[in-house]
Amino acid sequence: MTEEIVVIPGDGIGREVVPAAVSVLEAVGDFEFVEADAGDAVEAETGEALPAETYELAASADATLFGAAGETAADVILPLRTAVDSFVNVRPAKAYPGVDALRPETDLVFLRENTEGVYAGHEDRLSEDLSTLTRVVTTSASERLAEFACDYVEDRAYDGFSVAHKANVMRETDGRFRDAVVSVADDRGVETDEVLMDAFATRVCLDPTQFDVVVCPNLAGDVLSDLAAGLVGGLGLLPSANIGPDRALFEPVHGTAPDIAGEGVANPSATIVSAAMLLEYLGYDDEGRAVRDAVESVLADGPRTPDLGGDASTEDVTHAVLERLD
Ligand code: GGG
Numbered sequence: 042m043t044e045e046i047v048v049i050p051g052d053g054i055g056r057e058v059v060p061a062a063v064s065v066l067e068a069v070g071d072f073e074f075v076e077a078d079a080g081d082a083v084e085a086e087t088g089e090a091l092p093a094e095t096y097e098l099a100a101s102a103d104a105t106l107f108g109a110a111g112e113t114a115a116d117v118i119l120p121l122r123t124a125v126d127s128f129v130n131v132r133p134a135k136a137y138p139g140v141d142a143l144r145p146e147t148d149l150v151f152l153r154e155n156t157e158g159v160y161a162g163h164e165d166r167l168s169e170d171l172s173t174l175t176r177v178v179t180t181s182a183s184e185r186l187a188e189f190a191c192d193y194v195e196d197r198a199y200d201g202f203s204v205a206h207k208a209n210v211m212r213e214t215d216g217r218f219r220d221a222v223v224s225v226a227d228d229r230g231v232e233t234d235e236v237l238m239d240a241f242a243t244r245v246c247l248d249p250t251q252f253d254v255v256v257c258p259n260l261a262g263d264v265l266s267d268l269a270a271g272l273v274g275g276l277g278l279l280p281s282a283n284i285g286p287d288r289a290l291f292e293p294v295h296g297t298a299p300d301i302a303g304e305g306v307a308n309p310s311a312t313i314v315s316a317a318m319l320l321e322y323l324g325y326d327d328e329g330r331a332v333r334d335a336v337e338s339v340l341a342d343g344p345r346t347p348d349l350g351g352d353a354s355t356e357d358v359t360h361a362v363l364e365r366l367d
Contacts, residue, residue: 043071043072043073044072044073044103044104044323045072045073045075045102045103046066046072046073046074046075046102046103046104046105046106046319047074047075047076047077047095047098047099047102047104047105047106048063048074048075048076048077048105048106049076049077049078049079049095049099049105049106049107049108049121050076050108051079051080051107051108051109051110051111051117051297052080052081052082052108052109052110052111052113052297052302053108053109053111053296053297053298053299053302054108054109054295054297054298054301054302054307055080055107055108055109055110055297056108056302057302057303057305057307057309057355058108058293058307058308058309058311058312058313058355059106059107059108059312061309061312061313061355061356061358061359062106062309062312062313062315062316063106063316064359064363065313065316065332065335065359065362065363065366066106066316066319066320068363068366069320069325069328069331069332069366070320070325070328075098075102077092077094077095077098077099078092078095079091079092079095079107079110079113079117079121080109080110080111080113080117080297081110081111081112081113081297084113084116090110090113090116090117091113091116091117091120091121095121096120096121096124097124099121099124099125099288099290100124100125100288101288102288103288103323104288104289104290104291104319104322104323105121105124105125105288105289105290105291106290106291106292106312106315106316106319107121107290107291107292108292108293108312109292109293109295109296109297109298110296110297111296111297111299114296118292119160121283121290122155122156122283122290123156124290125283125284125285125287125288125289125290126285126286126287126288127155127156127283127284127285127289127290128154128155128156128182128185128186128189128284128285128286129152129153129154129155129185129186129189129190129283129284130151130152130153130155130262130281130282130283130284131150131151131152131153131193131281131282131283131284131318132150132151132152132153132262132266132279132280132281132294133149133150133151133279133280134147134148134149134150134151134266134269134270134272134273134278134279135147135148135149135273136148136272136273136274137273137274137278137337137340137341138337138340138341139340139341139342140273140274140278140340140341140349141274141349141350142272142273142274143246143271143272143273143274144246144249144272144273146249146250147249147250147269147272147273148249148250148253149245149249149252149253149254149255149269150193150253150254150255151255151257151262151265151266151269152186152189152190152193152202152254152255152256152257152262153257153258153259153261153262153263153266154182154183154186154218154256154257154258154259154262155186155259155283156182156259157176157177157178157179157182157258157259158176158177158178158214158258158259158260158261159174159176159259159260160259160260161177161259162174162175162176162177163175176211176214178213178214178215178217178218178258179217180217180220180221183217183218183221183222184221184222184224184225186222186256187221187222187223187224187225187226187256188225188229189284190202190222190226190231190254190256191225191226191229191231193254194231194254195231199253199254200232200253201226201231201232201233201234201254202226202231202232202233202253202254202255202256203233203234203235203236203241203252203253203254203255203256204219204222204223204233204234204235204236204255204256204257205236205237205238205241205255205256205257205258205261205265206218206219206235206237206238206257206258206261207237207238207239207261208237209237214258215258218258219235222256223235236252236255238257238261238265241255241265242265242268245265245268245269245272246268246272249269249272266279266281266294267279267294270294270295274349275308275348275349276293276294276295276311276348277293277295277307277308277310277311277346277348277349278308278310278311278314278340279293279294279295279311280293280294280311280312280314280315280317280318281293281294281315281318282315282318282319282322284322289319289322291315291316291318291319291322292312292315293311293312293315294311295311301347305354305355305356306346306347306353306354306355307346307355308346308348308349308355308358309346309355309358309359309362310336310339310340310358313332313336313359313362314332314333314336316332317329317330317332317333317336320332331366331367332362332366334365334367335362335363335365335366335367336362338365339358339361339362339365343358343361343362343365344357344358344361345358346358
């Protein structure tokens, strides 16, 4: 059976890095690619940032590869995650040999709650002076994330996981999140340690080896994984997987990078490694490993895009990855 992969480049550098990753997927497998529109450009044209057709495609495909959305991010990324019923955003942040990193010893995985928190809240403008935002936290979503986290650490032989929260201040919402996650882990016999998310931000900068797998509420996971990107050499290196029960959506952590969009110099590594995660999700473990190895090899001594101090183009890096695929 040929798996269907929906490809949504989106805006900005999404239009450069997604085709790079698709060329790598084409080199290692026989997939049916279906391209779909989303983002600022399609909104300007049609009035809709996420056409119903794109939503339906993501909701029925085996897997989706997404690039980035700019001003319309909230109207694109959040419904796309809903389309695949994605309850967890897996964001590995690891330093690669040869890449100039602030903390070369970094090797972290963030498991970010993907359906709730302030992302699912409602913002209201109550007066000229006052805006409010509600925050949604349910025990059921926190438990679902915790079950995934337990499976994740068991499958990969980690000792356990850390839970980052701010339950000393947001006692009701983060308290519920923390209690639900820790209770599932306790029932499953998985070790956890707790860390206040502000303390985490400091501690991870000082010594990232204190942490391995970090389970976080939604917004905290977004912010803390971007912080970790700073430790490993930049956002051009961080892939992610939005996992649902039946399908998944893969995207680089970075956004549209309007400052370099259209110049052909975006680092495709994050999206190509997101494609490796997609391959592994579909069961192509050898192919996924080969793609990761090729990216790692190019990062070690191959051409580099300007974000990593080089002057290579997206195309140069992609060709180098393709050449080094076993
Ligand atoms: N690659 C997806 C993208 O556009 N990321 C930028 C962004 O705003 N992300 C928010 C989020 O991941 O929740």
